[in-house]
Amino acid sequence: MNRRNPTPEDVEEVRQVVSRAIRRLNVLETLILGAAVVIALAGGWLGALLAHSVVGLPVRTTWMVLSLLLFVIPGVLAWTMEKRRRRQSRAEADAAAHEDPTGDRDG
Numbered sequence: 001m002n003r004r005n006p007t008p009e010d011v012e013e014v015r016q017v018v019s020r021a022i023r024r025l026n027v028l029e030t031l032i033l034g035a036a037v038v039i040a041l042a043g044g045w046l047g048a049l050l051a052h053s054v055v056g057l058p059v060r061t062t063w064m065v066l067s068l069l070l071f072v073i074p075g076v077l078a079w080t081m082e083k084r085r086r087r088q089s090r091a092e093a094d095a096a097a098h099e100d101p102t103g104d105r106d107g
Helices: 008-054 059-099
Strands: none
Touching: 008 059
């Protein structure tokens, strides 16, 4: 294989690209989180209006509770699924390491 050693300029360029990508991902994450908040508030408001007209529950309290539920429950579910996926990936990596204790994966 013919690989050249990276120069300091190459390393700095990679750092800049990675830093820019991280900033963009942070902005995207903030936008997605903001959209989730808006959707939870809108869904809570609609649910509160429905509960008020059907059952007579107070709109403001019902809106707060439903909005929190619509935001927290999907968040907890996503966190749990991600935790389970990471645990499974770790288990698969451990199993692969036990199959080949030398670490030589080329065969």
